Amino acid sequence: MTAPNQDPTLWELLRAMQQMRDDLRADFAELGTRLAEMVTKIQYDADRRTDEIRIKSLEGDVADLGRAAEAEREAARGARRLALIALVAPVVVAILVSVLEL
DSSP states (O other), X not given: OOOOOXXXXXXXXXXXXXXXXXXXXXXXHHHHHHHHHXXXXXXXXXXXXXXXXXHHHHHHHHHHHXXXXXXXHHHHHHHXXXXXXXXXXXXXXXXXXXXXXX
16 A cells, blocks of 8 residues: 655645735735835935924024013013102102201
8 A cells, every 4th residue: 555645736736826926915015005104214304304493493483482571571670660760759859858948
């Protein structure tokens, strides 16, 4: 008695190769889809430069707002000083006039 032949037939090999080809096509299609979603280094660098420009612009705007707020505070202090002087000066003058007349 001889042992049964364990070698695959040509049709089995053909089916296996077709299955491998179909698997490879599916894998390449998936890879193509994933690569289409990727960003190139050039696009990434351009986006980074754009973001840096925006950030610097916003930093400049924040600094301008800070300077404007400080100027407003200084103006408010000046207005308070003028109001205080406008209220105190007549009282001081009245006191001086009354003291000097005696």
